[in-house]
Amino acid sequence: MKISTFKPTGFKMPDRASYRQFLTMPNIVLACYVAVALAAPLIAHQNPYDPLQVYGWEASLPPGTEGSGGFNYLLGTDGLGRDIASSIMYGLRISLLVSIVSALAAAVIGLTAGVSAAYFGRWVDALIMRVVDLQLSLPTMLVALIAIVTLGPGIDRIILALIIVQWATYARVARSVALSEAGKSYIDAVRTMPLPRIRIIFRHLLPNSIAPAMTLLPIEIGHAVALEATLSFLGLGVPLDQPSLGSTVANGFQYLMTGQYWISLFPGFALFGLIATINFVGEDMRRIWDPRSRSI
Amino acid sequence: MALLSVITGRLSQAFLLIFVMSLVGFIGIHSVGNPVYNVVNIETATPEEIRRATILLGLDQPVWRQYLVFVQNVATGTFGTSYIYHQPAFGLVLDKLSATFELALFAMLVATVLGLGLGVLAGTRPGSPLDRVIVTSSVYALSVPSFWLSMMLILVGAVMTGWFPPGGRGLTANLLGFDWSFLTSDGLRHLVLPVLALAIPNIALIARLARAGTVEVERMEFTRFCVAKGLSRRRILFHHTLPNISLPIVTIVGLQFGGMLAFAVVVESIFAWPGVGKLLIDSIQLLDRPVVMATLTFTAIAFVALNTLVDLVYVVLDPRVRIST
Numbered sequence A: 001m002k003i004s005t006f007k008p009t010g011f012k013m014p015d016r017a018s019y020r021q022f023l024t025m026p027n028i029v030l031a032c033y034v035a036v037a038l039a040a041p042l043i044a045h046q047n048p049y050d051p052l053q054v055y056g057w058e059a060s061l062p063p064g065t066e067g068s069g070g071f072n073y074l075l076g077t078d079g080l081g082r083d084i085a086s087s088i089m090y091g092l093r094i095s096l097l098v099s100i101v102s103a104l105a106a107a108v109i110g111l112t113a114g115v116s117a118a119y120f121g122r123w124v125d126a127l128i129m130r131v132v133d134l135q136l137s138l139p140t141m142l143v144a145l146i147a148i149v150t151l152g153p154g155i156d157r158i159i160l161a162l163i164i165v166q167w168a169t170y171a172r173v174a175r176s177v178a179l180s181e182a183g184k185s186y187i188d189a190v191r192t193m194p195l196p197r198i199r200i201i202f203r204h205l206l207p208n209s210i211a212p213a214m215t216l217l218p219i220e221i222g223h224a225v226a227l228e229a230t231l232s233f234l235g236l237g238v239p240l241d242q243p244s245l246g247s248t249v250a251n252g253f254q255y256l257m258t259g260q261y262w263i264s265l266f267p268g269f270a271l272f273g274l275i276a277t278i279n280f281v282g283e284d285m286r287r288i289w290d291p292r293s294r295s296i
Numbered sequence B: 001m002a003l004l005s006v007i008t009g010r011l012s013q014a015f016l017l018i019f020v021m022s023l024v025g026f027i028g029i030h031s032v033g034n035p036v037y038n039v040v041n042i043e044t045a046t047p048e049e050i051r052r053a054t055i056l057l058g059l060d061q062p063v064w065r066q067y068l069v070f071v072q073n074v075a076t077g078t079f080g081t082s083y084i085y086h087q088p089a090f091g092l093v094l095d096k097l098s099a100t101f102e103l104a105l106f107a108m109l110v111a112t113v114l115g116l117g118l119g120v121l122a123g124t125r126p127g128s129p130l131d132r133v134i135v136t137s138s139v140y141a142l143s144v145p146s147f148w149l150s151m152m153l154i155l156v157g158a159v160m161t162g163w164f165p166p167g168g169r170g171l172t173a174n175l176l177g178f179d180w181s182f183l184t185s186d187g188l189r190h191l192v193l194p195v196l197a198l199a200i201p202n203i204a205l206i207a208r209l210a211r212a213g214t215v216e217v218e219r220m221e222f223t224r225f226c227v228a229k230g231l232s233r234r235r236i237l238f239h240h241t242l243p244n245i246s247l248p249i250v251t252i253v254g255l256q257f258g259g260m261l262a263f264a265v266v267v268e269s270i271f272a273w274p275g276v277g278k279l280l281i282d283s284i285q286l287l288d289r290p291v292v293m294a295t296l297t298f299t300a301i302a303f304v305a306l307n308t309l310v311d312l313v314y315v316v317l318d319p320r321v322r323i324s325t
Helices: A025-043 A084-120 A122-136 A140-151 A155-182 A185-192 A197-208 A211-233 A245-256 A262-289 B002-030 B047-056 B063-076 B089-123 B129-143 B146-160 B185-218 B221-229 B233-270 B276-286 B289-317 B319-324
Strands: B173-175 B178-180
Touching (some): A025 A262, A084 A211, A140 B002, A140 B289, A245 B146, A262 B129, A262 B146, B002 B063, B089 B178, B089 B185, B129 B185, B146 B233, B276 B289
């Protein structure tokens, strides 16, 4: 039996966490969302972005119409004859990909910046935190707009824009935690050892400062989904041939006035459900990992 | 004294913020596209015409000189001339300002009143069914994407029932040199749906804050003392609980109000509300650089001004801030 295995103390499951407590409604729904997104090519009736599989003359059909592809348009078709249900599944892939990748990258960058600011102090700290303050004092939407206009359209660009928008929040949280951790004696202890600074930061300071920032992650993923959808809705986000949920809803806007509600209603419900589910999961996670912030 | 130091500290920060904003925004908007193609007729224009238009717009100059021209234009208060409308850019923004302002103001009023009411209602009965309903529905309200919420409001409120018009400002009346919709009954009808679209997420936000604050304050000794003293519930609520939960709420109201001047972009474009946000999106798509810059600068200034105002309200509301600064 090994006795002295070193484990970072900051980020761990609560001791009495039986895995049953993760079998909550929001978690299950979220898992379904992810499963549908992953399996979209297998379960969707058509690939809505492959013109060969779309019957253009079957445009704007109401839900439940039988299509000539040999399947039922359960949720109707949009103005170009694409199956709404399939569009939702494929759009989900883009929305989830963009938001998860950007939130994770923003977390890594923000954590590193925040912890470095706390460890090095002085001008490094001043520089990083001024940028953070500046950014957080502006509305998120404004920062996102400037970023996406500068970067131009495209999936990689929108991920980059979302990273730019989100990293500052992590940096601020990580810095405040790392500041108090850096004053503790175990950091003094590793400082006396001949270790490179990189190792001290990434192996000791970072793992111990990670917990509060991790509770931010689901909330920020939810924000990212909404922000990406909004930018796509405004025509500044994902390109037309790779629609996300947001741009699918946007496509339905012009048909709303003529009563073809299903084009924007169902993708919107899917999007709304996704964001709500992520927010509920985030709230549960915060309750488990960070009991202090239970009140809000 | 306290007021003065808050103001000077805030102002210097504000100028830095606006300067950096304008610089970043300027470089950003200058790195995309060529606005000349939106000014000349792209099908018939000869290379000579394109060259002359480029010189006319000052686009042949190096970027740093264009920035200096921009700063000069800011100093004279015009922000340059719009490429598309051939009017001073700042004048264009001012024209749209009243529309955005009344939208944000009414939305914030509705959100504050309803949010506070629901929050206090839930906070005084923690754990009750009513509390749980309010907390859960607030998560839903915060999750709904604003563009979809707006579209559903149009679907229900305009297309299906026909109660309210789906877009536009309706009749306006002039007051103090600006056009306002809320002064006419037709304008008021046009206001309802966009105001709801902006207010609903904020009702949830304010309700959550108010609930958390109320739960905390109700637990404190002084509230129990008030109860023991025999004060009525109403008096405890208005004289003791509300003042104690007001600080975070004032903060969020100020922040959200400032955010609305920018975030109303979405709601304004869906309801065809001719405000600053719609102007910004249209100008970005037309590459009308002076108007984009004027709008961005204006939004940043408005945001900073509101933050400063919130800090000042702190000083008035919280005696502790007055002493410590």
